[in-house]
Amino acid sequence: MRVLFVTYAEKTIFQYLVPLAWALRTAGHDVRVASQPRFADVITQAGLTAVPVGGDREIWRVAERKPADVEASRAGLPEPYDVAVAPEKASWDYLRDGYRTQVRWWHRMKNFPMIAELVTYAEHWRPDLVVWEPTSYAGSIAAKAVGAAHARLMYCLDIYGVTRDHYLRLKDGREDPLAEWLSGYAIKYGTGFSEDMVTGHVTIDQLPESLRITADLDYIPMRYVPYGGPATVPTWLRTAPAKPRVAFTLGLTATERFGGYTVDVQDVLDSLADLDIELVATLTDKAKHNLSRIPPNTRVIPYVPLQDLAATCSAVIHHAGAATLATTSLHGIPQLSVPFHFDQPELARKLTEQGAGLDIHSSDATGPAIRSALLRLLHEPRFQAGAQRLRGEMLAMPTPNEIVPLLENLVSQRET
Numbered sequence: 001m002r003v004l005f006v007t008y009a010e011k012t013i014f015q016y017l018v019p020l021a022w023a024l025r026t027a028g029h030d031v032r033v034a035s036q037p038r039f040a041d042v043i044t045q046a047g048l049t050a051v052p053v054g055g056d057r058e059i060w061r062v063a064e065r066k067p068a069d070v071e072a073s074r075a076g077l078p079e080p081y082d083v084a085v086a087p088e089k090a091s092w093d094y095l096r097d098g099y100r101t102q103v104r105w106w107h108r109m110k111n112f113p114m115i116a117e118l119v120t121y122a123e124h125w126r127p128d129l130v131v132w133e134p135t136s137y138a139g140s141i142a143a144k145a146v147g148a149a150h151a152r153l154m155y156c157l158d159i160y161g162v163t164r165d166h167y168l169r170l171k172d173g174r175e176d177p178l179a180e181w182l183s184g185y186a187i188k189y190g191t192g193f194s195e196d197m198v199t200g201h202v203t204i205d206q207l208p209e210s211l212r213i214t215a216d217l218d219y220i221p222m223r224y225v226p227y228g229g230p231a232t233v234p235t236w237l238r239t240a241p242a243k244p245r246v247a248f249t250l251g252l253t254a255t256e257r258f259g260g261y262t263v264d265v266q267d268v269l270d271s272l273a274d275l276d277i278e279l280v281a282t283l284t285d286k287a288k289h290n291l292s293r294i295p296p297n298t299r300v301i302p303y304v305p306l307q308d309l310a311a312t313c314s315a316v317i318h319h320a321g322a323a324t325l326a327t328t329s330l331h332g333i334p335q336l337s338v339p340f341h342f343d344q345p346e347l348a349r350k351l352t353e354q355g356a357g358l359d360i361h362s363s364d365a366t367g368p369a370i371r372s373a374l375l376r377l378l379h380e381p382r383f384q385a386g387a388q389r390l391r392g393e394m395l396a397m398p399t400p401n402e403i404v405p406l407l408e409n410l411v412s413q414r415e416t
Helices: 011-026 037-045 059-064 067-075 092-125 137-146 159-171 177-188 265-272 285-290 306-310 322-330 344-353 367-379 381-395 400-415
Strands: 002-006 030-035 050-052 129-132 149-153 202-205 219-221 245-249 278-282 298-301 315-318 335-337 357-359
Touching: 002 011, 002 092, 002 137, 011 030, 011 037, 011 129, 011 149, 011 322, 011 400, 030 037, 030 092, 037 050, 092 137, 092 159, 092 177, 129 137, 129 400, 137 149, 137 177, 149 400, 219 400, 245 306, 265 278, 265 367, 306 322, 315 322, 315 367, 322 335, 322 344, 322 381, 335 344, 335 367, 344 357, 357 367, 357 381
Parallel strands: 002 030, 002 129, 030 050, 129 149, 149 202, 202 219, 245 278, 245 315, 278 298, 315 335, 335 357
Antiparallel strands: none
16 A cells, blocks of 8 residues: 655654654555655655655744744643643633634644645545644645545654543534634545544554553554664663663753753753763763863763663663653663653653653752652662563554554555
């Protein structure tokens, strides 16, 4: 069958899609990945075939002109999607106004540049299945236009599906900004709106059940498989560490999108300097240059493949990004989460609930606080036990290769 993946031109999102794209390809299916033209090199670097559609639009540059929206995202989930983790906020007015805002500036801006050319390509190529990340509604519009089966592939907690559940519960025949926006495209391309345009025919979720939030939808669980783009294992990582190794990574978004890390890195390094550990800190060259000192027990590098680093660690300190958290979980390593925004605080909280680690919000993450939490992770056996339980849960999930028959069945059912 022909499978078309659709993604916003963001590397950290696209990387969640790659393992399933390759599983479908190695099963003999024809796979294409559609995104904005500037993103083609990232797609082809993953060994996949790119389909450039529409024009290039850098959403973060637009966001920089909307400081209130950026600051809101720093505080947590944007309205109305915060109701997914705070259901007490789910009033009709709150949800309606939140959807109005999100459709007007976020969803339109991300999708509009791609829609027309994507539909034209879909009409030409006739995909049997469209797989789209949960904010690339251009994918559901194209699937609807050509009658293809389609699936959302999550890169985060399903805040979108859970919020939609709340909205439909309260809607009672009143306005629906998201449906109205999608309906306009459905009518344009000869069909009509249906709810699958919002949430897909199925949702593929890469988080284990204990960390997941779910809506009233059909879910296909899929084990997360780490993919971080081109990577080389350095020589020093090929031998066991002489001391307990601790990784310290705060992800790409903080520096690439928000202009800096969300904790005082120097304070953290200084607070851990006297511990009998080997601290491996992945910091940008600029951040390393800004340090006034690097303690003797610390190795500062710009990048190392996390799946290889985590395998040698006794603990990992990170920002609670889903990919970092899942990669560490696969190795059964206790984790100290220092979340910043979006779904990170909720993921961190759930991880702590499972006994696999501790969490400190970045606004409270001083060096001494991180030191205290890290010592607990290293010396209290219950965290290792919790991390191993979480690892077992993840390893029990079906791999991307194992869910391919489910997607084949989805397509065949819609063809009959």
